[in-house]
Amino acid sequence: MKMMDIGEVADRSGVPPSTLRYYEELGLIRSVGRRGLRRQFDADELLKLSLIALGRAAGFSLVEIAAMFGQDGQLDMPRDELRARADDLQRQMAKLRVLRDTLRHVADCKAPSHLECPTFRKLMKAASRTTEPRKLPARTGAERRR
Amino acid sequence: MKMMDIGEVADRSGVPPSTLRYYEELGLIRSVGRRGLRRQFDADELLKLSLIALGRAAGFSLVEIAAMFGQDGQLDMPRDELRARADDLQRQMAKLRVLRDTLRHVADCKAPSHLECPTFRKLMKAASRTTEPRKLPARTGAERRR
DNA sequence: CTACGACTTCAAGCCAACTTGAGGTCAAGC
DNA sequence: GCTTGACCTCAAGTTGGCTTGAAGTCGTAG
Numbered sequence: 224m225k226m227m228d229i230g231e232v233a234d235r236s237g238v239p240p241s242t243l244r245y246y247e248e249l250g251l252i253r254s255v256g257r258r259g260l261r262r263q264f265d266a267d268e269l270l271k272l273s274l275i276a277l278g279r280a281a282g283f284s285l286v287e288i289a290a291m292f293g294q295d296g297q298l299d300m301p302r303d304e305l306r307a308r309a310d311d312l313q314r315q316m317a318k319l320r321v322l323r324d325t326l327r328h329v330a331d332c333k334a335p336s337h338l339e340c341p342t343f344r345k346l347m348k349a350a351s352r353t354t355e356p357r358k359l360p361a362r363t364g365a366e367r368r369r
Numbered sequence: 370m371k372m373m374d375i376g377e378v379a380d381r382s383g384v385p386p387s388t389l390r391y392y393e394e395l396g397l398i399r400s401v402g403r404r405g406l407r408r409q410f411d412a413d414e415l416l417k418l419s420l421i422a423l424g425r426a427a428g429f430s431l432v433e434i435a436a437m438f439g440q441d442g443q444l445d446m447p448r449d450e451l452r453a454r455a456d457d458l459q460r461q462m463a464k465l466r467v468l469r470d471t472l473r474h475v476a477d478c479k480a481p482s483h484l485e486c487p488t489f490r491k492l493m494k495a496a497s498r499t500t501e502p503r504k505l506p507a508r509t510g511a512e513r514r515r
Numbered sequence: 516c517t518a519c520g521a522c523t524t525c526a527a528g529c530c531a532a533c534t535t536g537a538g539g540t541c542a543a544g545c
Numbered sequence: 546g547c548t549t550g551a552c553c554t555c556a557a558g559t560t561g562g563c564t565t566g567a568a569g570t571c572g573t574a575g
Binding site for chain 2: 521522523524
Binding site for chain 1: 551552553554
């Protein structure tokens with residue numbers, strides 16, 4: 224099987240060597256051995272790196288991503304947790320959609336002040352629905368939520 | 370006009386007071402004055418906080434978000450940049466969609482190993498297309514890209 | 516009018532995710 | 546067989562985004 228030096232992995236994945244070493248340290252990727260000192264990677268790691276990049280883009284932490292791979296290196300989670308994650312992503316997408324629409328609207332809107340524009344306000348209301356956990360009940364303590 | 374103490378803003382927005390002060394220091398939000406020592410915020414800031422939360426969720430840094438507001442506090446960017454941002458978000462959404470579909474697929478797939486599953490591989494190929502900037506040409510230097 | 520608790524400032528601390536630097540090893544081409 | 550440059554380790558540094566703590570101020574309910 225064809226093995227790659229870290230530099231080749233870096234070039235093909237766009238991820239710098241320092242980061243690859245760091246990822247290996249965290250257990251996100253694995254080198255299959257050494258040639259002299261040099262780590263050897265096989266091609267599967269490229270796929271894994273795509274998945275990692277994807278996960279990062281989706282806002283997962285490295286530790287969370289690591290948890291999604293079993294020690295065998297395969298994606299491995301209880302099915303219902305996978306589905307729950309997928310649903311999180313769906314919600315995340317809804318936020319992005321709102322922001323995207325807001326930006327597009329602002330780009331096109333003629334109103335002198337956005338605060339006065341009904342479309343803008345509607346978008347912002349949609350925004351608050353998706354963003355604010357709203358823990359209003361019980362306001363009697365000091366600066367809370369820590 | 371009805372003004373709010375920082376604690377009320379915190380409760381209504383879900384953003385802790387320490388963070389609100391920090392945001393004000395960065396210029397992301399503004400207090401309109403003081404009552405004694407206490408900052409007074411008006412209701413518009415809640416809207417702005419939604420927008421900020423949205424921007425954060427979309428992966429923008431606080432500095433980038435600050436740059437989207439003019440000093441008047443209104444969303445303010447050249448129209449084409451706004452549209453470019455919106456397009457970034459669109460791409461971002463595509464990534465999320467791929468990841469979501471991948472997770473859902475993994476949750477349902479019967480194949481013993483995902484690497485052998487054609488659907489999985491197809492999703493991963495889609496993933497690489499969206500994630501890898503791929504600066505392959507010219508590999509002749511030391512550990513580059515810094 | 517006093518006590519309480521919600522606020523204030525400012526400096527320091529913390530975590531994640533990397534990057535940088537110094538000093539060293541090694542494989543391959545000349 | 547020597548040089549070169551791509552790799553190695555390990556510790557320390559950096560950035561972004563906040564939080565924490567100490568020490569102090571002040572509005573308001575009782």
